Structures are given as C-alpha cells and as structure tokens.
Amino acid sequence: MAPEQPEKFSEVLYDLDEVVMDGLTHWQSPGWFGYFPANASFPSILGELASAGLGQQGMLWSTSPASTEIESRVLDWLVDLLGLPPEWKTTGPGGGVIQMSASDSTHTALVVARHLASRSAGIDSLVAYTSEQAHSSIEKGARVAGYQHLRLIEVDDVYAMSPPALETAMSEDLDDGLTPAFIGSAVGTTGTTAVDPVRRIGEIAKEFEVWHHVDAAYAGSAMICPEFRHLQDGVELADSYTFNPHKWMFTNFDCSVFYVRDRSPLIDTLSILPPYLRDQVSESGQVIDYRDWHVPLGRRFRALKLWFVLRSYGAEGIRHHIRQHVALARDLEQRLADDDRFELIAPTPFALVSFRHVDGNDATENLGTAINASGHSYVTPSKIGDLAFIRVSIGQTHTEHRHLDRLWSVIDRAA
Numbered sequence: 243m244a245p246e247q248p249e250k251f252s253e254v255l256y257d258l259d260e261v262v263m264d265g266l267t268h269w270q271s272p273g274w275f276g277y278f279p280a281n282a283s284f285p286s287i288l289g290e291l292a293s294a295g296l297g298q299q300g301m302l303w304s305t306s307p308a309s310t311e312i313e314s315r316v317l318d319w320l321v322d323l324l325g326l327p328p329e330w331k332t333t334g335p336g337g338g339v340i341q342m343s344a345s346d347s348t349h350t351a352l353v354v355a356r357h358l359a360s361r362s363a364g365i366d367s368l369v370a371y372t373s374e375q376a377h378s379s380i381e382k383g384a385r386v387a388g389y390q391h392l393r394l395i396e397v398d399d400v401y402a403m404s405p406p407a408l409e410t411a412m413s414e415d416l417d418d419g420l421t422p423a424f425i426g427s428a429v430g431t432t433g434t435t436a437v438d439p440v441r442r443i444g445e446i447a448k449e450f451e452v453w454h455h456v457d458a459a460y461a462g463s464a465m466i467c468p469e470f471r472h473l474q475d476g477v478e479l480a481d482s483y484t485f486n487p488h489k490w491m492f493t494n495f496d497c498s499v500f501y502v503r504d505r506s507p508l509i510d511t512l513s514i515l516p517p518y519l520r521d522q523v524s525e526s527g528q529v530i531d532y533r534d535w536h537v538p539l540g541r542r543f544r545a546l547k548l549w550f551v552l553r554s555y556g557a558e559g560i561r562h563h564i565r566q567h568v569a570l571a572r573d574l575e576q577r578l579a580d581d582d583r584f585e586l587i588a589p590t591p592f593a594l595v596s597f598r599h600v601d602g603n604d605a606t607e608n609l610g611t612a613i614n615a616s617g618h619s620y621v622t623p624s625k626i627g628d629l630a631f632i633r634v635s636i637g638q639t640h641t642e643h644r645h646l647d648r649l650w651s652v653i654d655r656a657a
C-alpha cells in the first residue's frame with residue numbers, strides 16, 4: 243500500500259539498502275562483462291545531480307539558453323574529439339543533439355528518411371535496409387515509423403553487411419516498384435561488434451539517393467582514440483550517426499548523441515510551431531531550438547554531465563581508460579586463442595570478446611551459467627543462428643587486470 247502519511251527519509255533509505263539493493267543487477271561492478279557497458283563516473287553523477295537541482299527545461303533556446311549552448315558546444319567538441327566530419331557541427335550545416343537512447347536516434351533518422359522519400363513516393367512503397375546483425379532498434383524504429391518493408395541483408399563470415407547483397411536487394415525492390423528510403427549500417431554490431439563497410443554502403447546510398455544512418459551506439463566512443471577511426475572510414479558520406487556516451491564514455495545513462503550532416507531535413511520533418519512555442523529569438527533564426535530535433539518537446543539538461551565528464555577526464559583520460567579496456571580484451575582473446583578448449587567466433591576490434599567451448603552448444607551454455615553463478619563476474623550467453631557463444635564485454639569504469647584474472651579463473655575451472 244502506498245503510504246498515507248509522510249515517512250522519515252531515513253526509513254526510506256533503510257529500505258533502499260535492505261530491500262531494494264538485493265534486487266538490483268550490479269552494472270557498475272568491475273566484474274560486469276554483460277551486454278555492453280552502461281558505465282558511469284563521479285563527475286557524471288555530479289552532473290546528473292546538478293542537472294536535477296537546476297531543474298532546467300530546455301525545449302526552446304529561450305527556455306534555457308545556457309543548456310542549449312552547452313549541449314551544442316559539447317557535441318561540437320565531440321566532433322573534433324572523435325574525428326567526425328567538421329560539417330556535422332552546429333556551427334556548420336549539421337549538428338548534434340542528445341537523445342535518450344540510440345533507439346530514439348535511429349527512429350528519428352528513419353522518420354526523416356521517410357519524410358524525404360515520401361515526397362515522391364507512396365509511404366506504402368518505402369523500404370528500409372539493414373544487416374541481419376543490426377540491432378533490433380532498427381526494426382522497431384522502422385515499425386514505429388510506419389515502414390511496410392524492411393530487408394535484413396546477409397552478412398559475410400565476420401558478420402559485416404554484404405554490399406553486393408545490399409545492391410541486389412535495392413535493385414530488385416526498384417524493379418518491383420518499391421522505393422528504397424533508408425539504410426542503417428553498424429560500426430560495432432551488438433552480437434559481435436562487427437563493422438559494416440561504411441564507405442561502400444555510403445556510396446550505394448548516394449547512388450540510390452537514400453538516407454544512410456550509421457549506428458555506432460557502442461563503438462562510437464572508441465573513436466576518441468585515432469587508431470580506431472579507420473573502422474568507420476567513409477563516415478563523412480553518412481546522413482546521420484548515433485553513439486552512446488552512456489555505454490562507454492563514463493557518462494551515466496541516459497545520454498545518446500545523434501548527429502546529422504545537414505540539420506534542415508531534420509527540422510523540416512519535426513518542426514511544428516503552435517503559437518505558444520513561438521518567440522522572437524527563435525524567429526530570428528540565430529538560435530537552436532532542440533525541440534525540433536527529436537520527438538519529445540520537454541528536455542532536461544543532459545549535456546551537463548557530459549560537459550562535467552569531458553572537462554574532468556580530459557580527452558586523454560578517456561582515451562586512457564578505453565585503451566585499457568581494449569588491452570584487457572586483447573589479453574583475454576589471446577588466452578582463449580592459446581587454449582584448445584575454446585574458439586573465438588569473431589574478431590575483437592574493440593573490447594568485446596566472443597568465444598565458445600569447442601565441445602559445442604551445451605558446453606558453452608553450461609560455461610556461461612557457471613560464470614554467472616560465480617557471483618563476481620557476469621557475461622552474456624548469446625547465439626547467432628544455432629551457434630551458442632559467450633560475449634565478454636569489457637568496459638566498466640573500474641575494471642582492471644585483476645578482475646579479468648578473476649573471470650579467467652572461473653572460465654578455466656568451469657570449462
């Protein structure tokens with residue numbers, strides 16, 4: 243029963259410790275190797291607290307000028323820090339906006355693509371394309387955006403989208419009177435962090451005049467280290483791009499970044515201007531009103547925590563941690579490769595290691611269960627088709643070598 247009378251706050255906190263904590267999953271533990279990380283940091287938590295205390299509502303520039311300006315500034319910084327095309331800055335034709343999740347960013351891209359393509363074709367004829375390994379948010383976004391046709395394009399032996407298969411599917415659809423409207427490619431798929439050939443897909447998108455969205459939800463953070471940028475070669479051809487600081491940039495959930503190469507189609511698609519939202523500053527055309535950049539109108543000051551993180555760590559600090567996670571992943575990959583009991587099922591371009599037990603699916607599933615029963619380490623048992631495997635995702639803020647050793651000891655014992 244909900245309390246009728248006010249309770250002491252100490253009692254509420256007591257229940258948080260004694261009742262709720264036991265029911266939580268410890269994503270912030272250094273032994274967390276599940277899914278992708280949703281890491282956090284002290285500056286980010288302070289930024290979240292400050293944002294809650296300041297209670298800003300930045301739907302229009304004028305309803306919170308500083309929160310809009312900081313958001314634009316921080317996302318422009320990230321364009322430079324991640325080596326993204328300079329025209330994606332808000333000072334250029336493009337720009338970035340913070341959304342709740344990569345699913346929201348991808349949904350927005352699908353809606354803009356639909357808006358553009360439906361100027362010359364019926365909505366029923368529009369087709370969206372992505373790979374069989376793409377995140378389910380593309381399928382969900384396409385459904386919500388009203389696409390009647392979604393093609394899941396086959397992948398090669400390292401789970402990256404096949405450009406010839408994409409071209410064939412698009413040509414066949416055109417022959418059948420359908421209209422290709424959207425391609426979603428991935429830099430770092432959820433299953434195994436496979437990397438689609440972004441440049442070739444971007445060229446195909448240009449040939450067919452369709453919107454190309456790049457989903458780098460997890461791997462985008464790694465681009466702060468120049469040595470990973472070749473993996474998204476051709477990104478300048480993309481129309482939009484998303485990555486999640488709330489996965490691997492020490493910024494607590496929620497914080498997903500969405501960039502567009504040109505902000506005009508986005509604003510044309512989403513801007514609706516009732517009288518109560520009009521004001522002189524907006525009409526001057528000199529400012530950004532982020533309400534036009536996504537579905538929600540109201541928006542909180544999410545940029546503050548990212549600003550706190552970037553300033554407190556510095557780019558060098560973030561690079562240091564990301565490189566450390568990648569080095570730990572390479573260490574684990576090597577241990578597995580050197581051991582006859584295991585096989586790697588995919589390359590490790592970032593910090594996710596995908597492996598299985600050579601004795602087959604049952605042995606692999608039993609191993610996953612044993613690791614997760616350890617109480618100190620947690621991994622994600624998964625499948626591609628009928629192939630069972632284990633995903634070890636290294637990216638929690640405080641994961642160190644000793645945590646990897648602890649994980650290895652249970653793998654070694656249970657295999």
Ligand SMILES: Cc1ncc(COP(=O)(O)O)c(C=O)c1O
Nearest residue numbers: 343344345377379431432457459
């Ligand atoms: C490649 C990829 N895209 C999209 C998503 C969805 O992210 P979000 O939870 O921010 O919607 C994920 C989640 O893990 C992902 O791995």
